[in-house]
Amino acid sequence: MSADLASPIQREFNPWLAAEARFDEAAKRLGLDDGLSKILRTPATELTVHIPIQLDDGRLEVFTGYRVQHSVARGPGKGGIRYDPGVTLDEIRALAAWMTWKSAVVNIPFGGAKGGVVCDPAYLSDGELERITRRYTAEILDFIGPERDVPAPDMNTNQQTMAWIMDTYSMHRRYTETAVVTGKPISIGGSKGRTEATGRGCMIVTLEALRRLGIEPRNAKVVVQGFGNVGGMAARLMARAGMRIVAIIEYDGAIHNSRGLDIDAVSKHREETGSILDFPGAENMDRDEALLLECHVLLPAARENVITSQNASKVRARIICEGANGPTTALADDILAERDVFVIPDILANAGGVTVSYFEWVQDRQGFFWNERLVNGRLEEIMVDSFRDVVACAEKHEVNNRIGAYMLAMDRVASALKLRGIYA
Ligand code: NAD
Numbered sequence: 001m002s003a004d005l006a007s008p009i010q011r012e013f014n015p016w017l018a019a020e021a022r023f024d025e026a027a028k029r030l031g032l033d034d035g036l037s038k039i040l041r042t043p044a045t046e047l048t049v050h051i052p053i054q055l056d057d058g059r060l061e062v063f064t065g066y067r068v069q070h071s072v073a074r075g076p077g078k079g080g081i082r083y084d085p086g087v088t089l090d091e092i093r094a095l096a097a098w099m100t101w102k103s104a105v106v107n108i109p110f111g112g113a114k115g116g117v118v119c120d121p122a123y124l125s126d127g128e129l130e131r132i133t134r135r136y137t138a139e140i141l142d143f144i145g146p147e148r149d150v151p152a153p154d155m156n157t158n159q160q161t162m163a164w165i166m167d168t169y170s171m172h173r174r175y176t177e178t179a180v181v182t183g184k185p186i187s188i189g190g191s192k193g194r195t196e197a198t199g200r201g202c203m204i205v206t207l208e209a210l211r212r213l214g215i216e217p218r219n220a221k222v223v224v225q226g227f228g229n230v231g232g233m234a235a236r237l238m239a240r241a242g243m244r245i246v247a248i249i250e251y252d253g254a255i256h257n258s259r260g261l262d263i264d265a266v267s268k269h270r271e272e273t274g275s276i277l278d279f280p281g282a283e284n285m286d287r288d289e290a291l292l293l294e295c296h297v298l299l300p301a302a303r304e305n306v307i308t309s310q311n312a313s314k315v316r317a318r319i320i321c322e323g324a325n326g327p328t329t330a331l332a333d334d335i336l337a338e339r340d341v342f343v344i345p346d347i348l349a350n351a352g353g354v355t356v357s358y359f360e361w362v363q364d365r366q367g368f369f370w371n372e373r374l375v376n377g378r379l380e381e382i383m384v385d386s387f388r389d390v391v392a393c394a395e396k397h398e399v400n401n402r403i404g405a406y407m408l409a410m411d412r413v414a415s416a417l418k419l420r421g422i423y424a
Pocket of ligand 1 (some may be wrong): 225229251276350353361
């Protein structure tokens with residue numbers, strides 16, 4: 001369906017339109033000229049591949065895959081690969097652009113890219129997934145590489161997927177090239193600290209925001225949505241930094257304890273029972289109500305389109321730290337800004353992951369691996385500097401933090417483009 005024909009809700013939830021709304025606003029404020037604006041909004045390269053695979057029952061099936069490089073002006077493309085039945089070229093384009101801005105916000109020398117294969121991993125065996133991964137890699141082989149475009153895991157892909165991509169690429173090149181992907185297992189060139197990096201980054205920028213607003217971390221009440229890689233790790237690290245995690249929201253409900261939850265005990269309870277619900281140290285709660293609890297920090301770390309025009313006016317958080325990509329819609333942004341909620345936008349808040357991916361790429365290329373203290377220290381330095389850059393940019397231009405982050409990122413990419421010039 002074309003975006004023009006969609007209902008208001010479909011328009012509000014469309015990732016491409018969401019990214020465009022922020023891009024247009026930031027471009028206007030930056031006074032970006034039409035030509036540069038055109039270049040920055042158009043992906044540099046888009047590849048569609050068809051992947052024939054023999055299924056376990058002997059049938060042949062053809063899957064469709066994409067890799068989009070939005071910009072390589074500041075360095076190789078960088079961005080994950082997702083496996084999902086709902087993958088579309090439009091979605092991959094939007095996510096690739098998002099990666100360009102995210103890499104630029106934290107000022108690491110990468111552009112933005114994204115890839116995906118239209119498939120449903122729930123109905124595929126490990127062998128089928130391995131064959132899809134290897135053939136997809138072979139089809140995009142000339143397009144990726146340490147100097148060109150460096151994939152990473154995303155929805156339904158993981159360390160094992162990255163190991164298969166690295167191996168396939170290396171077999172074709174006739175030497176081992178670990179720097180072609182990040183998010184690998186540590187034993188084959190992964191980085192220490194990568195698994196915790198996104199949650200750790202959320203914790204670091206939240207501490208900065210609390211400091212800015214004069215709230216003591218030990219007085220801070222935090223509500224976390226999504227107890228997965230990002231939310232689970234952020235909750236653990238925030239609790240360790242003295243904050244009180246008063247509620248955790250999952251897809252099947254929420255748990256609440258105003259005195260604070262023991263995060264390790266909640267993890268253990270979920271491992272044993274398959275759910276966070278009925279945790280002995282808390283009461284069960286409706287998940288939509290928990291999102292609106294009064295708190296200092298709300299950390300949406302589950303999925304996109306959670307804070308919308310429907311509920312933004314009821315959110316009672318002082319700070320929103322966007323662990324997930326796109327949890328707040330553009331319409332909700334305006335409502336939150338009116339209510340003076342301090343939003344740490346996704347392209348800053350969850351950039352700890354891509355930052356440690358950058359460290360992984362550097363270590364692979366040097367063949368010299370860092371200890372965890374060095375990884376975490378350098379991550380902290382980058383997250384703190386980026387937080388301050390974003391807030392300073394937002395204050396200077398009198399815009400909200402999200403538009404401030406887009407302006408900072410777009411200005412950095414536009415400067416690189418101008419300095420390089422247009423080759424023709
Ligand atoms: P994950 O699958 O490990 O965790 C997501 C959690 O959210 C799961 O526990 C799931 O049960 C829960 N969930 C799903 N739908 C929910 C709902 N409607 N309400 C409440 N809980 C729900 O995924 P993740 O890696 O933690 O990623 C979460 C978000 O963070 C995604 O938007 C992802 O794009 C973004 N992100 C992740 C990383 C990373 O390094 N993993 C980096 C940047 C951004």
